[in-house]
Amino acid sequence: MIPTLEWTDKGVNFLDQTKLPLEETYVLATTYQDVATVIRDMIVRGAPAIGVSAGMGMALAVQKSPATTVDALLKDVDEAAAVLAATRPTAVNLFWGIERIRTLVRKLAASQPADRSDADKLKAITDEVIAEANRMYDEDIAACKTMGQFGADLLPKKGTVLTHCNAGALATCGYGSALGVIRAAVERGHVIDVLADETRPFLQGARLTAWELMKDNIPTSVLCDNMSGALMRQGRIQAVIVGADRIAANGDVANKIGTYTVAVLAKEHGIPFYVAAPWATVDMATKHGDDIPIEQRNAYEVTHSNGKQMTPDGVGIENPAFDVTPAKYVTGIITERGVLYPPYDDTMLAMQAEVNAATA
Known part of the structure; x- marks a missing residue:
């Protein structure tokens, strides 16, 4: 590991x-x-x-x-x-x-x-x-x-899965959340290949997701972030799975910038969009995604690549680290306590009640 x-x-x-x-x-x-x-x-x-x-x-x-x-x-x-x-x-x-x-x-x-x-x-x-x-x-x-065990059979028995950013062993203490579901599916005999969005500007998909999946001998290809829609239209993607940095009580999901775009495209093309995250990522005190604070990172991450300047001096830069995907685009939320489905307002409250009872 x-x-x-x-x-x-x-x-x-x-x-x-x-x-x-x-x-x-x-x-x-x-x-x-x-x-x-x-x-x-x-x-x-x-x-x-x-x-x-x-x-x-x-x-x-x-x-x-x-x-x-x-x-x-x-x-x-x-x-x-x-x-x-x-x-x-x-x-x-x-x-x-x-x-x-x-x-x-x-x-x-x-x-x-x-x-x-x-x-x-x-x-x-x-x-x-x-x-x-x-x-x-x-x-x-x-x-x-x-x-992984809860989510494995949600993925195709044979097909291509798209992921964005890195929600693998590198994003956890080991095994991974979204990539853990992919690993578990492969362990069950699913024949899966992975498309990893490069995830600009920090390139977590290109650098990290590709690296760790290749170590596990899971077939992986890296995409530029603007390619997924075209491949969805061609029928080449059967499922999308991502991680999360915060999930609001209504099922809105904050994840790496670009996730929202992928979710909208998946919805348009009838492709299931799953989020895998531990229950600790759920923030029941945050009622909806608009209340999630979005980290703004250094402009240097956008202006430079591998130390080389890529933009004109003085140009304005936007570098939010995350975006919020509304719950209506999320097919299911996979946690270690089970899989949540819409309506999330109800299912998340029910799961929170189970957690409270278990820890009382």
């Missing part, structure tokens, strides 16, 4: 996705500030991986805190949470990962025996937090594999 990130005795080790596919190198983050840089600079990317990375960043904040009392540790944890939360605003998993660890720290702090020394309290909290961060890692891989 592709080692996207890993907790080690020295820190969190990240596969540097900015160097792929030509170099397989790693970046070691030894502080939560390092993790914030790794997330912001897209050394690690993909909503599920960002969520677990944030959790591990919080664990580093606890482990490396100079605090000598529990109260001082709580202040350090809040500071780390603020720094990590400021990295990439669209992926709700970021905030899920931060809050999962921060909530645990507060719970542990409140439950420490009064007769325990400060040093022993801090060690007990640190040990539990590191264990929790590693549980998050394991849970993400398990969720991806379960998504």
Whole structure:
């Protein structure tokens, strides 16, 4: 399995996705500030991986805190949470990962025996937090594999599947969400080839999706982002599957810029359009897609390619990292808890009730 990130005795080790596919190198983050840089600079990317990375960043904040009392540790944890939360605003998993660890720290702090020394309290909290961060890692891989099992038979027994951006092992802790569904289908004997949109301007499809599917010997071709409509019209695409960075309560989906265009084209050509994402990507507090914050990235990503300037000096640049696909274009949402179908207002509320009952 592709080692996207890993907790080690020295820190969190990240596969540097900015160097792929030509170099397989790693970046070691030894502080939560390092993790914030790794997330912001897209050394690690993909909503599920960002969520677990944030959790591990919080664990580093606890482990490396100079605090000598529990109260001082709580202040350090809040500071780390603020720094990590400021990295990439669209992926709700970021905030899920931060809050999962921060909530645990507060719970542990409140439950420490009064007769325990400060040093022993801090060690007990640190040990539990590191264990929790590693549980998050394991849970993400398990969720991806379960998504694969739920979604595999939604894909054609034989045919071509289009994907946009990278929602594979590289976007998670392993196996992948959208690409995990493709992997599971292939494991069941489906004869599938994949078309990967290049995904301008950061080229996650061309660099990352193609790289990891080729490692799995799944036939893959890269498309320029403006080619998919013509191929749909020719009948060459039987299904579309993508990941998500945030899913609103009504089923609107935020994903990498260009996803909305693909969804509209799929609807026009009668092609099913699936979204695969862990339940942690669902944000029931966001009622619809218009309320999802869209990250605006550096103009350099558009003006330059491989360090070479491609645009005139002074030209205006738009570089939103994501767009929102309205729920009406989404055939189904594949999660580790099952597949959701329209009307999403009802089915997502029902699934949230199941989640609440299971965690009560």
